[in-house]
Amino acid sequence: MDGSMGRPKILKWPPNEATPPLCDQVGHSLGVSCFRSEAPRWIQLWSVAPRWIQLWSVALLMGIMMFLYNSGFGLSSLRTWPSSRSDRTSAEEEQDDSAFYVPYPGSYRLLIDEPERCQQGAPFLVLVVPVAPGDRTSRDAIRDTWGGLRSLQGHGVQLYFLLGSVAEGNGTGLNRSAQEQLLQESRLHHDVLQSDFVDSYRNLTLKTLLMLEWLSSHCPGSAYAMKVDSDVFLNVPQLLRLLRDAPRRSFVTGSVQRRAEVLRDARSKWYLPRSAYPGTHYPPYALGLGYVLSMDLPRRILTVSARVRALYIEDVYVGLCLRELGVAPHPGHMFRAGLPRFLMPRCYWTEVITTILRDSEQLLETWKTYQKQLGYC
Missing domain, CATH: 3.90.550.50 (Spore Coat Polysaccharide Biosynthesis Protein SpsA; Chain A)
Incomplete structure (x- = not known):
C-alpha cells in the first residue's frame, strides 16, 4: 500500500499479454493489485476510488431510481398489463370469440x-x-x-x-x-x-x-x-x-x-x-x-x-x-x-x-x- 495515498498501487502488464500466473502471488506479497491492461479505464478508476466516493455514488443511483419508481416514469402501476405471456395453441385460437364482446347495442331500460x-x-x-x-x-x-x-x-x-x-x-x-x-x-x-x-x-x-x-x-x-x-x-x-x-x-x-x-x-x-x-x-x-x-x-x-x-x-x-x-x-x-x-x-x-x-x-x-x-x- 502507498501510505501517502491510502489506496492500492496498480501493476500493469503489456497490452497484448495475459496476466502471468505469478502476478497474484507477487502482488499479494508486495501489497499491490494486478489489472490486465485491456480492462476498461472506468473499472480501474472505480476500483481505486476512495470508499466514500463509491458509497456516495451507489446512494445517488439508488435515490434516482426511487424517485423514478415513485413518479411512475415508464414504470408499471397497479392497473397496467401483466408481463407474463404465453402463446395460444392453434386449436385454442379457433374457439368462438363471442365471449370477448358485450351485447351492445341492445334493448335496455332504466329501472x-x-x-x-x-x-x-x-x-x-x-x-x-x-x-x-x-x-x-x-x-x-x-x-x-x-x-x-x-x-x-x-x-x-x-x-x-x-x-x-x-x-x-x-x-x-x-x-x-x-x-x-x-x-x-x-x-x-x-x-x-x-x-x-x-x-x-x-x-x-x-x-x-x-x-x-x-x-x-x-x-x-x-x-x-x-x-x-x-x-x-x-x-x-x-x-x-x-x-x-x-x-x-x-x-x-x-x-x-x-x-x-x-x-x-x-x-x-x-x-x-x-x-x-x-x-x-x-x-x-x-x-x-x-x-x-x-x-x-x-x-x-x-x-x-x-x-x-x-x-x-x-x-x-x-x-x-x-x-x-x-x-x-x-x-x-x-x-x-x-x-x-x-x-x-x-x-x-x-x-x-x-x-x-x-x-x-x-x-x-x-x-x-x-x-x-x-x-x-
Whole structure:
C-alpha cells in the first residue's frame, strides 16, 4: 500500500499479454493489485476510488431510481398489463370469440332514473361511478367524502352511481328484496341510476356505453363528465383546476397507457385471442380507474360504436372508439393508479387527482388526512 495515498498501487502488464500466473502471488506479497491492461479505464478508476466516493455514488443511483419508481416514469402501476405471456395453441385460437364482446347495442331500460336532475342543474362536471348493486358501503363512503362536494370554484358538480340489476339465485328475474333497498336509497339520495342488464365484470363495457347514452340525453348543459371507479380517491378541487383551462371539445384525460401489449395468455384477466383482436398492441387509452371526457364525446363515441365491436375490456374499447374518431387522450400526471412505493410526499393527497385505495375504510381515513393537508399545503 502507498501510505501517502491510502489506496492500492496498480501493476500493469503489456497490452497484448495475459496476466502471468505469478502476478497474484507477487502482488499479494508486495501489497499491490494486478489489472490486465485491456480492462476498461472506468473499472480501474472505480476500483481505486476512495470508499466514500463509491458509497456516495451507489446512494445517488439508488435515490434516482426511487424517485423514478415513485413518479411512475415508464414504470408499471397497479392497473397496467401483466408481463407474463404465453402463446395460444392453434386449436385454442379457433374457439368462438363471442365471449370477448358485450351485447351492445341492445334493448335496455332504466329501472331507476333521475330524469330531470342533470338537465335542470346543468352542472359543469358530472361524476359517474360504476358500482355493484349490493355495494352500499362504497356508495355511502363516497357520499361522505369526495362525492359530497356539490359546488366548487363557481362550478356545479353532480354525482351519480350506475348499477346493473340484481338477479335471483337462479339467475332469472330481479331480487325483489335487494331491489326495494335500492329504491329506498334512490329516494333518499337521488343519485342512483340502474339499468336492467346483469351487473358483472364482463359487462363493464356495456355499463360504460349505457353511461354514455345517459349523459348524452340527460346532461346537455354540462361541460365534462368523469367515469371513476368506486375504489378510487378523487381530488375534485384539483380536477376542477385542471379543467378550468382544458378544451371543451375532443378532450380526454386520465392515466394514459401507450402501446399496451395484447395478452394472449388465457390465464390473464384481460386475455384476447387473435380472432377477437388481431393486432399486437392497443391504441392509446386512459385507464378505467378514472378518466374525463368533454361532453361532446359521449354521443360521438356512441356513433362510432356501431362499427367498432364492443370488446369486454372497457377502457381499451373506449380507446378503440377514440382512435376511430381521431381523438388522442391527453396524459394526466396527477391521475395516479397507486400509492408511492417508498416515500409519501408531505402534500400528496392535495396534489394528485386520483389514487386507487384498498377499500371504503381506507377512503374514510384518507379523507381525514386530505382535510388536514388542506390546512398546510
